Amino acid sequence: MSPLLEVNELQIAFGGVKAVNGLTFSADAGEIVSVIGPNGAGKTSAFNCITGFYKPVSGSITLDGKDITGKRPAVIAATGVTRTFQNLRLFPDLTVLDNVRGGMHLYGGQNFVDALFHTPRYRKSERFYTEEAHRWLDFVGYQGGRGIPVRNLAYGQQRQVEMARAMARKAKLVLLDEPGAGLNHSEKQDLLELCRKIRDLGAAVVLIEHDMGVVMEVSERVVVMNFGKEIADGTPDAVKKNPAVIEAYLGKADEPVKADEPAKAEGPDITEGDS
Ligand SMILES: Nc1ncnc2c1ncn2[C@@H]1O[C@H](COP(=O)(O)OP(=O)(O)OP(=O)(O)O)[C@@H](O)[C@H]1O
Numbered sequence: 119m120s121p122l123l124e125v126n127e128l129q130i131a132f133g134g135v136k137a138v139n140g141l142t143f144s145a146d147a148g149e150i151v152s153v154i155g156p157n158g159a160g161k162t163s164a165f166n167c168i169t170g171f172y173k174p175v176s177g178s179i180t181l182d183g184k185d186i187t188g189k190r191p192a193v194i195a196a197t198g199v200t201r202t203f204q205n206l207r208l209f210p211d212l213t214v215l216d217n218v219r220g221g222m223h224l225y226g227g228q229n230f231v232d233a234l235f236h237t238p239r240y241r242k243s244e245r246f247y248t249e250e251a252h253r254w255l256d257f258v259g260y261q262g263g264r265g266i267p268v269r270n271l272a273y274g275q276q277r278q279v280e281m282a283r284a285m286a287r288k289a290k291l292v293l294l295d296e297p298g299a300g301l302n303h304s305e306k307q308d309l310l311e312l313c314r315k316i317r318d319l320g321a322a323v324v325l326i327e328h329d330m331g332v333v334m335e336v337s338e339r340v341v342v343m344n345f346g347k348e349i350a351d352g353t354p355d356a357v358k359k360n361p362a363v364i365e366a367y368l369g370k371a372d373e374p375v376k377a378d379e380p381a382k383a384e385g386p387d388i389t390e391g392d393s
Contacts, residue, residue: 120183122147122322123168123291128177129346130167137163138174139346145291145322145339150313152333152354153326155343156366161326162204164343165293169201170194181291198290202280202297204326210269214260217268218251218282254282258312274305281312292316294325298332310336334358342366 121144128141138160145151153161166172168179170191178187186194208217255264260278262271268279277297284292294313298306306329313323313336327333333340334354342350342357344366350357357363 119146121145122182123324124178124180125164125168126178126180128164128167128179129175130163130172131175136346138167141177141343141347143341143348143351145324147290147322148317148320149338150317150323150325150336151339151341152337153324153341153343154328154330154333155349159343159366160346161343162295163346165201165295165326168194168291168293169199195287198288199293200284200287200289200291201293202277202284202295204295204299206276206280208268208276208280208283211267213266214255214262214264214268214271214279215248215251217279218254218286219247220283222247222250222286250286251282254286255279257285257315258282259308273300274302277301277305277309285316289316289321291322291324294323294327296326296328298327298329306332 123145125144126142128138129136130138141160141164143151143153153164155161163172167174168186170186170189170193173188178185180186181194181197181199184197186197186199209220212220252264255278258278258281260275260282262275268276271279277300281294281297284294297309297313301309310332313325316323325333325336337354340350340352340354340357341348342360342363344362349362349366350360352360
């Protein structure tokens with residue numbers, strides 16, 4: 119069976135900067151894959167290409183055998199690709215419930231006339247969206263108020279609402295951009311559990327994460343990027359010992375460190391623990 123997501127020789131450049139430079143990796147349905155790499159390695163740019171926010175210069179992206187390369191974000195989202203962002207993108211003045219319901223407009227079923235006249239079809243689909251929103255908030259373990267504006271929530275709860283919103287889109291591929299950032303230890307444990315629950319629904323979970331504790335614990339496979347391409351792809355244990363990965367994070371052992379340079383390349387410590 120071919121992988122759910124296949125990224126092949128992907129390239130995108132900004133001016134002279136080749137942010138993604140020949141990236142190839144895949145993710146299977148029911149698999150958790152982490153994409154790691156030093157700052158500026160091209161991880162978020164790769165996500166932006168997969169979700170259609172950036173148009174790649176070359177290469178291909180297929181989902182479930184369908185070519186989605188360079189398609190518009192709404193078209194790609196409708197094929198079952200969903201994501202969360204490094205910086206939360208919720209509507210702070212809308213309620214928790216409305217933020218999650220807002221993720222469901224892709225279900226369709228309503229048109230302008232339905233909405234204008236509140237037809238029975240409109241009311242039925244509104245009821246359905248509300249039930250689904252509750253269901254996904256339960257799924258992610260959200261326990262706060264649901265009729266209150268999102269801006270009143272603690273950060274960890276806002277992250278849960280974002281996850282519920284992402285999941286409410288009938289996701290086949292869930293892309294999480296630094297989902298552990300800003301979470302405390304127990305919230306990170308909940309996040310690991312949630313990633314596994316999503317995986318168990320049969321979706322592919324691909325996460326960009328700097329917290330190596332999270333990466334090593336939850337990933338079935340780790341793709342390591344540097345300078346826009348993958349330099350390693352394997353189990354957490356295998357990539358941790360990979361000399362190319364160690365070099366990418368720590369620099370060559372015999373490389374002289376200039377006085378005005380940091381001793382380490384910027385990026386996480388690949389020995390486990392919060393970064
Ligand atoms: N919209 C853009 N315009 C210009 N340059 C960009 C843009 N987006 C990314 N870049 C550049 O592309 C390179 C890769 O950036 P990207 O954010 O994808 O890396 P990253 O691996 O996600 O980094 P981080 O871990 O710090 O989030 C960087 O040099 C960045 O400055």
